[in-house]
Amino acid sequence: MRKYKPITGGVYLVLDPSMDKPLLLQKVREALDGGASVLQIWNNWPTGYTYSDKLLLIQELVDLAAAYQVPVLVNEEWQLLKDTELAGVHFDSIPEDFESIKAAVGRDFICGITCSNNLEVVRWAEERQLDYVSFCAVFPSPSAGNCELVQPDTIREARKITQLPLFLSGGITTENIDKLQELDFNGVAVISGILNAASAQKSTAAYKDALNKYKV
Structure with a gap:
């Protein structure tokens, strides 16, 4: 299997596979050049996409990210780990039988999970020593879907529960990230x-700079 840098923080880019494929690959390459540290393929596949189509796109993304030792994860569809070199999976909620999933995958893999204001998710992740927790959403955002707004106190309490890497998502820009500096x-x-920036490389680098300036 490929070697990846451990997930410790930074810019976590969620990819929309429904985008035009050449454009998506270009944006990913730019983002990697800008310093993205994790890639996740959102399960927003184009209509009519077959399993083989998914495998092909995943392989292209894994190959692209390999030069940067950046892990590529898939959203929810853990079964894809069995047929690809994906580094891991991101769950939107606690899976029903995590032990069975690990047994079915049959190899080590990175695993993260989304949390809103339910700290039981954080406790579950800590007990099973997942690789990270991602909070959604800290600001209103169309791409955050039905995520409820996360209260700052939830994030503060989560840090008391775990030392796992914590990511924040939902409506975060380089301009409003300073509002999170106390967390x-x-x-x-x-x-x-x-993905919608004129230059994904410059945008990723700007997020990295903002993180280095404001995060605790």
């Missing part, structure tokens, strides 16, 4: 702020 977190998860 103890490790990185930000971004979709449109990078």
